[in-house]
Amino acid sequence: MGENKVSRLAFVRWVIACIIPIVLFGCGGSIDSGNSGSADGGRADNASPPQAAATVMIYVVGSDLESKSNQASNNLKDLVAATASKDVNVVVTTGAANKKDPAGLVTDWTTVRRYVVQNGKLQLKEDLGKANMLESKTLSDFVIWARNAYPATNYRLVMWDHGGGTQGFGTDEMFPDSPSMSLPAMQTALATAKQQTGIHFDLIGFDACLMATTEVASALAPYADYLAASEELEPGSGWDYRTVFSSLAAQPTMDPVQFGRIITDSYIARQKKESDEQVASGALARADSDITFSVTDLSRVAAITEALAPFADELSSYAQRSTDNWTRLARERVLTTSFGAMSSHNHIADLADLGVFADRLTAAGITTDTGRRVSSAVRNAVVYRVNGQLALSATGLSIYFPSRQLTQDDSTQYAKLDFSPSYKSLINAYVKFADLQTPLITIDTSRSSGAMLRAAVTSAFGQKDAGLYMTSPTQTPGVVQVLAGRPIGVGSSLSGGITTKMDDEWYWLNGRLATVELLADETRMIDGAEQTVSSLGVGVFVNNEFSVLVFERVEGSETLTFVGRYEGESSSSISVSPRTDNDIKSTDKVALAIVSYDLVKQDVVSVQPSEMTFDAGKLELKQLGVQSVTSDLRMMVSDFRETSQMTAPIPHSF
Known part of the structure; x- marks a missing residue:
């Protein structure tokens, strides 16, 4: 079954925040303070245990997730x-x-510490002082120490x-x-x-987004041997460590595929359970609707990269033949299932599902057998x-595959990865051609009159999306405020015309005119x-x-159902991605976002809340005329x- 996703329009795309509090770990378990009476459980002796069936290494980079939300500590309680x-x-x-x-369970997060889980406690083994956990040496030192101190038949690593x-x-946060x-540092x-220990992991897992x-x-x-991770942003409490490690304790010799399945199934079950609880306690949407998780056999990845070479060569040749070809390829990319959609304008993940992308290009006739082989x-x-609904x-x-951020800088950084040369060459050629x-873009609205918009659009790179907006001037010349807006055309690979009634189909959030984009x-x-489902976003x-x-909204229905929210801050300089946060209550205070737009630079200047706030209530979005x-x-x-x-004011009378 295909999934066609179209891109965010400019306002949502350019102002969405970069860092959303990522709730990766769940609460649970109890803390045993140990014989020493310290929260760290005291120092254990340094004698190495005999070889076990499995050693699992967990590399917990606390970051703001711990300092702001205690998320790592909460999950470590679950672990012990x-x-x-x-x-x-x-x-x-x-x-x-x-x-x-x-x-706390860990008394000091500012230094790098090593622990072993023993007797229901987190036993402190070493405090290494301040060290950058994002440097390769810190990670390699941990793996080498764990391999030598805790030998086992099989090794697994969780990031x-x-x-x-x-x-x-x-x-x-300390650096x-x-x-x-x-990825090269990893x-x-x-x-x-x-090289130093001969260690090989049978599974590496990421409790992290994307x-x-x-x-x-x-x-x-x-x-x-295997990778366990999510294509999409991770919501809620992430993995269910209590279930995962209790299952491993019950069957220490379980193979990595079974281990990966337990991670996956318990993760999905936990998100469903917590979503049920959140809705029961007043949350207006579920957090488990768009989750993904997969286990990949890394011995079979070489077949993917081998298939990518002719696939990439065919795409590169196709895209560079003409602007129309480039635009048709770009359109298929826009319509491909994408992930990390709520990253900031400066740090957009631009990740597309590879299987879906290859299928779409094959169906569109852009690739031949090369797309089928990749898929x-x-x-x-x-x-x-396992995926959410x-x-x-x-x-x-x-x-x-870049879609929302086409810059030479990004393709240059991508070229540094140890990955398919042909595919990296495709990305470089694709971005360079556009650059x-x-x-x-020319938009002629002169034939508009009364309540009817008649627009002729010419665009060398196609018409990705279009909208109609109510604006008012500001004290800054050339800058307007966007008071309300609605989508009027999305996803055409070619130029063309748009005709629509300007007084119809505006969106009202809890009785207030809002700016709405087709997501x-x-x-x-x-x-x-099979039915078409449209997702709409309100800033x-x-x-x-x-x-x-x-x-x-399901095709043929007028009902608009609230399914969740993306939350974030308006500024950040890091390149990791945000996380969905669907927990919104009826008593939460809501203010519509007012966008200031520069007509000269054709860019968003700022996003501020309107002065009027209202209770979220049931969050009703309705489509009515004005x-x-x-x-x-x-x-x-x-x-x-x-x-x-954005055009000059359109003639109208209503």
């Missing part, structure tokens, strides 16, 4: 509450958060923090200017550990996957039949924090190169 086994070693490294808590897919992993751990760490990418899988293939290789490599088409591995062309059109199976501030409220408009009406078109053009 799990059933233990003498045949399973569980070792943990913590750090990277600007936090000290004398009563915990923010994730950014191809852009890397983790943030360290705020440090970049995320890149490879260096694992290669060093392998790490189930083809590039990550390819990077880790020399060092592990088949992906489905063969992903040995287990809003992500049923996801095939288990994503890949970077060398002169984007041109996605997708095909889903509903009651045994608001919830309790003074910028959010996008997401509503859905009898009169005293503000200006303007149309905006965005092309597939991410260039936008």
Whole structure:
């Protein structure tokens, strides 16, 4: 079943925040303070235990998730509450958060500490002082120490923090200017550990957003047998560590596929349970609707990269033949299932589901057998996957293909990855072709009159999306405020015309005119039949924090159902991705987002909350007409190169 997703329009796309509090770990378990009486459980002796069936290493980069929300501590409680086994070693490294808590399970997060889980306690083994957890040496030192101190038949590694897919992993509050751990840095760490100890992992898992990418899988293939990760942002409490490690204790020799299935199934079950509880306690939407998780056989990833070479060569040749070809390829990319959609304009993940992308290009006639071979290789490599209702088409591995941010800088960074040369060459050629062309959008609305908009649109790079907006002037010349807006045309690969009634189909949120953007059109199976479902986004501030409220409408229905929100801050400099936060209550205070737009630069200047706030209530979005408009009406078109053009005021009388 296909899923067609169209891109965010300019306002939502450009102002959505970068860092959403990522709730990766769940609460649970109890703390045993140990014989020493310290929260760290006291120092254990340094004698190495005999070889076990499995040693699991957990690399907990605390970051703001711990300092602001205690998320790592909450999950460590869950971990120590799990059933233990003498045949399973569980070792943990913590750090990277600007936090000290004398009563906490970990009393000091500002230094890098090593622990072992023993007798229901977190036993402190070493305090290494301050060290950057995003540097490859810190990770390799941990793996080498754990391998030598806790030998086992099988080794597994869990990486915990923010994730950014191809852009890397983790943030360290103690080293705020440090970049995320890149994939090359991660490879260096694992290669060093392998060289010094011979260690090979049977599974590497990420309790972090967006790490189930083809590039990550390819990077880790020399060092592990399986990858367990999510294509999409992770909501809620992430993995269910209590279930995972209790299951492993009950069967220490379980193979990595079974271990990965338990991670996957318990993760999905936990999200469902917590969503049920949140809705029962007054939350207006579920957090488990768009989750994904997959287990990939890394020995089969080479077949994917081999299939990518002719696939990429064919696409590169096709795209560079003409602007029309480039635009048709860009359109198929826009319509492909995408992940990490709520990243900031500066740090967009731009990850597309590889299986779906290959299928779309084959169906569109852009690729031949090369697309089918890529799709088949992906489905063969992903040995287990489970998706939420809003992500049923996801095939288990994503890949970077720029859509919302086309810059030479991004393709240059991507070129540094140890990945398919042909595919990296495609990305470079694709971005370079767009960069060398002169984007041109012309919009003629002169034939509009009364309540009827008649627009002729010419765009060298197609018409990606379009909207009609109510605006008012500001004290700054050339800058207008956007008071309300609605989509009027999305996803055409060619130029053309748009005709619509200007007084009809405006959106009202709890009785107030709002700016609404079309986020996605997708095909889903509903009651045994394929139906198109549209997702709409409304920019608001919830309790003074910028959010996008997401509503859905099934084709043929007038009902708009609230399904969740994306929450975030308006500024950040790190490249990891945000997380969905669907927990909104009826008593939360909501203010519509007011966008200031520069007509000269054709860009968003700022986003501020309106002065009037209201209770979320039931969050009702309705589509109604307007009898009169005293503000200006303007149309905006965005092309597939991410260039936008807003018009002068459109003649109207109603």
